[in-house]
Each structure stands twice: as C-alpha cells, then as structure tokens.
Amino acid sequence: MNGAQDMGGMQGFGPVQPEDGEPMFHAAWERRAFALTLAMGATGSWTLDQARAARESLAPDIYLASSYYEIWLAGLVALMRDRGLVRDDELGDGCVRVPGRPLGKRLAAEEVTAALARGAPTERAAPGPARFAPGDRVLTRQINPAGHTRLPRYARGRRGTIVAVHGAHVFPDTSAAGRGEHPAWLYTVRFDAAELWGPDTSAADVCVDCWEPYLEPLAEPAR
C-alpha cells in the first residue's frame, strides 16, 4: 500500500532529533501498549505481517500525526475489532459485554523469557532452487499493490545487483492478506544511490532486502 509508512526519500520532515538520556518509554501508557501488543501477538490471532498491514492502514494524515506507540495501539485495536475479539462499546469503558473468545494461546508470565528467546524465525523450506545468485543483475518490479508489501516505492522499477542470498522466507504480501506463507527466496539487493535518486544523494548505495517475486532478471547490453 502506498501509505504514509513508506517514507524513504520523502523530504521536508526536518532534522533528526536525538534525545540525550532517552528513557525506554515516555509515558506509562506506552509501556502497557507495548506489552499488550506483544501479548496479543502471542495469541496467534494474526501474523506479524497482518499487524504491520493494520498499522499501515491508518489514513496518512492520522499516521503522520501519531506517535509510534499510538500507531501500534491503533493497529492493535483494528486487529482485535476486525476479528470480533472486542467491540467498540467495550473499548470505550473496558467493561466486558460479550465473553472472550477462545484463542490459540495465552502467554503466561513464566513463558515470557522462553518465548522471547525463541522469537519467530521466518525462514522456511525452499520451494525450489533460487533463481538468482550473488552478482546477478536484477530489475525490481513496478508494482503498486493496494495491500501490504515490503518493496518500498523508491526501490520499484530499479536496477540492482544481488549481493546475498538468505534462504526462503515467509512472503509478507500473501501473509498479510491472510493467504498463507508462500515462502520465497530472499535476497539483499544493492542499488547504486544514483539509480534511485539521480545526483541528489549523499549515499553511495542502498541495500534493500527483496523477496524473489519482487525481482526479474535484468538483461543489459554488454558494455
């Protein structure tokens, strides 16, 4: 989705403002919103990709006017509401009006350390041989899907070089749409900064991690 989350190359936001001695959380509600997001994610009611898609679905004006934990909170509410886990009237005052639905799992306090240490690896058995190898020249597809994708706008329809092959990983575009993991080969693709930005850049190159469905082979005339 060409939403406000896809910020690479936008201009006019002003300088980066590092905060000396920044606390891990800036308000009590941020702590709880963070933990609620992780704990509800652990119930298995949605995938990581569906969670990202929910955050990105915020209207651009709202996304840009929100702090990061506000975006997380809005995403969490949308995910729960869409699945019928909570109702709007319940969210307003916190009082249960319909009983909770059985979920896949409820994360217990004593399981937290092990669950975090395990994480959620996304590498899967490869569906077949990799189409590309390091050194291959590729062209990213020109796509503008209405749903979730991890190919940023600035890297679409651009020429790059495969620099690493990382095995097959869950494909976010289908995972976010609830259409399954469809593992695809994952590559690091290096783009000359001038290919992305012309002369208006201070980078030498930009590396983007791209799944195979984002790429096609580039046939270039010999120079």
Add this chain to the structure above:
Amino acid sequence: MSGNHANLSELDARVRAIESLLVAKGYVDPAALDALIETYEHRVGPHNGARVVARAWTDPAFLDWLRRDATAAIASMGYSGRQGEHMIALENTPQTHHLVVCTLCSCYPWPVLGLPPVWYKSAPYRSRAVIDPRGVLADFGVTLPETTAISVHDSTAELRYLVIPMRPVGTDGWDAQRLATLVTRDAMIGTGLALDPPAPDGGAA
C-alpha cells in the same frame, strides 16, 4: 509522528480500559505484561551489542563466525530471539560506512540493542537516511571523509543488522570488557562512531 502528548491522560485512560478488557476476557495475563516490560526496560539493551562488538574486535575466530553466521555467533553469547531471529553483521572500514534504517516501520535488532529510540522510528530519520545519510550524520554531529562511501541498509525483511564500528585508535592491549565501554548504541546503528578512549592523565594534547 508528531510526538504531541497533549492528550496524554486520554491515552492513559484508553490503554487502561483496553488492558482491563483484555484481561477480563482472558486474552492476556497481566503478569506477562509486567514481565515483557521488565525485559525490555531493564534487561535487554545496547550493552548486549557492545559486548558482541568488543569481542569481534578482540577475537578473530569470533569475527570470522560473525561474518559467516551472525545469528549463531551472537546467540552463542546469549542474545537471540524476537526481532533478532536472522542477524547480519556489517563491518565499517575506512572505505565504507554502514548505516541501518527501516523506512517502512521500525525494524531493529532487539536482542542486541533493545527497543529503538524515538528518533529511529521518526519520519525525519526514516525518510532521509536512504537519500541523504551524510545529512543525517550531521544531525548526530558526525562528519565522515568524502572518501568514505556510505552504504545504507533498509531493513525491509526479517533480517536484522548490527553495525560493527571501527575500533578506536589508542586501544591497543585493551580487553573486550574495557573496549565495550566505547561502543555506543548509535555506533551500532551507524549514526555514530565508537568513542575515543579518554585522554591519559596528564597527557599533553
């Protein structure tokens, strides 16, 4: 992304209501919430990554392992799991400086750096890092020679990047524990450099 906290009490009340609701429905265990917060507020943080970097500076076999399989090498020091399932180490050199960003959200290597600072998730950083990394570095007070190429890494997948900054000069003979005190969070993102060692007592400038 304004960081406008005018509605703080409203948000506080809203999150309290949501938490009571989810607890009452049996979806979440409040003690698990406390454990999650405790983990990221007090236990996991850039001190983990600093130990990895300092070891890479002092242990060639470990550095070689980091290059071949950073996930396993880092896990051998006890840092693994959520948002660090697939790790890549990027070594800075005089020729190439690496800078890590997530333009699409806030992907960050939690097991080695903890949760990301606000600026890492902010629009100014996410928008500008990929097009004007020197301008971003200037915001951090860092100027690199024009002869150093800046390579930006956009964390668009579940690979998480740890920058191995250059070892500061004047640290010959330092052990890993002492070296780790020079490794800042920003140096491991690429928005900073490792600190110089303090000037020796009474040393002339």
